[in-house]
Amino acid sequence: MSKLLSVIALSFLFFSVCAQESRDTSYWKFGGLGSISVSQVSLTNWAAGGESSFSGGALVNTSLNYNRDNISWENLFAVAYGLMKQGDASVRKTDDKIDFASKFGRKASKKLFYSAMFRFNTQFTDGYKYPNDSVPISAFMAPGIINLSLGIDYKPSERLSIYIGPLSGKMTFVLDDSLSAEGAFGVEPGKDLRYEFGGTFKGMYTREILKNVIFTTKLELFSNYIKNPEKIDVSWEVLINMKINQYLSANLNTILVWDDDIKFAQFDSEGNYTGSESKVQFKEVFGIGLSYKF
Numbered sequence: 001m002s003k004l005l006s007v008i009a010l011s012f013l014f015f016s017v018c019a020q021e022s023r024d025t026s027y028w029k030f031g032g033l034g035s036i037s038v039s040q041v042s043l044t045n046w047a048a049g050g051e052s053s054f055s056g057g058a059l060v061n062t063s064l065n066y067n068r069d070n071i072s073w074e075n076l077f078a079v080a081y082g083l084m085k086q087g088d089a090s091v092r093k094t095d096d097k098i099d100f101a102s103k104f105g106r107k108a109s110k111k112l113f114y115s116a117m118f119r120f121n122t123q124f125t126d127g128y129k130y131p132n133d134s135v136p137i138s139a140f141m142a143p144g145i146i147n148l149s150l151g152i153d154y155k156p157s158e159r160l161s162i163y164i165g166p167l168s169g170k171m172t173f174v175l176d177d178s179l180s181a182e183g184a185f186g187v188e189p190g191k192d193l194r195y196e197f198g199g200t201f202k203g204m205y206t207r208e209i210l211k212n213v214i215f216t217t218k219l220e221l222f223s224n225y226i227k228n229p230e231k232i233d234v235s236w237e238v239l240i241n242m243k244i245n246q247y248l249s250a251n252l253n254t255i256l257v258w259d260d261d262i263k264f265a266q267f268d269s270e271g272n273y274t275g276s277e278s279k280v281q282f283k284e285v286f287g288i289g290l291s292y293k294f
Contacts, residue, residue, distance in 0.1 A: 032062030037287030057082030184260025249291035
């Protein structure tokens with residue numbers, strides 16, 4: 001944990017020094033979206049069959065951006081959490097995310113910025129491969145991922161940003177003893193941290209595609225120069241927010257992930273362990289409920 005705190009402290013110190021010119025609050029722009037969705041089904045002596053269920057989730061996306069003269073500083077913070085109870089099964093987690101990204105840039109030309117980028121993401125609580133809810137397969141800071149990068153940011157408009165960072169460091173933390181002992185998320189068995197040095201690409205695009213329908217997509221790529229550079233880590237996220245009225249909205253969020261260092265156990269038809277392999281990960285969350293844009 002001391003290593004993690006040191007890295008985070010140094011990262012924030014770095015960005016604080018970079019942003020010493022950005023103390024005037026009149027150049028800051030704050031915004032965000034918060035939503036809460038609930039779904040419930042109750043069945044009693046229902047001839048068609050089925051199970052009673054209840055699910056709920058919360059999502060908060062915020063941004064705090066600074067622009068003045070030749071300086072640009074963008075900060076994004078997103079958290080999400082969801083639970084579901086179906087029939088006699090125990091309460092299960094359906095969504096869990098903590099994500100913070102900060103990008104500081106100094107203008108090189110009209111549309112280009114010399115930039116430094118920091119990103120941190122993890123989750124709140126233990127994750128399980130249901131129906132087995134006794135052995136966690138993930139936890140807070142297991143994994144926890146920190147990316148630091150230096151590069152060029154191309155911003156032709158407020159809707160589009162394309163960042164290329166040829167000097168990037170990626171740190172994967174597994175601060176859970178049992179998961180660390182297994183060598184989960186690419187760390188060496190018994191270790192709690194894995195370093196990678198490589199290149200980063202990040203593209204982000206947002207626009208109102210229909211009236212009161214906001215589309216946002218982010219694509220992040222990372223290649224480890226030192227080991228298997230051809231096996232590129234991929235994270236592609238899409239968020240569609242559909243505003244019904246001032247307080248009601250529908251949200252669709254999808255995330256596709258490929259990371260060759262994350263392995264999934266494989267079993268034959270008789271349940272015998274046959275090894276492990278990487279797989280494409282995909283998550284989709286759709287919710288309708290209360291929302292507030294600020």
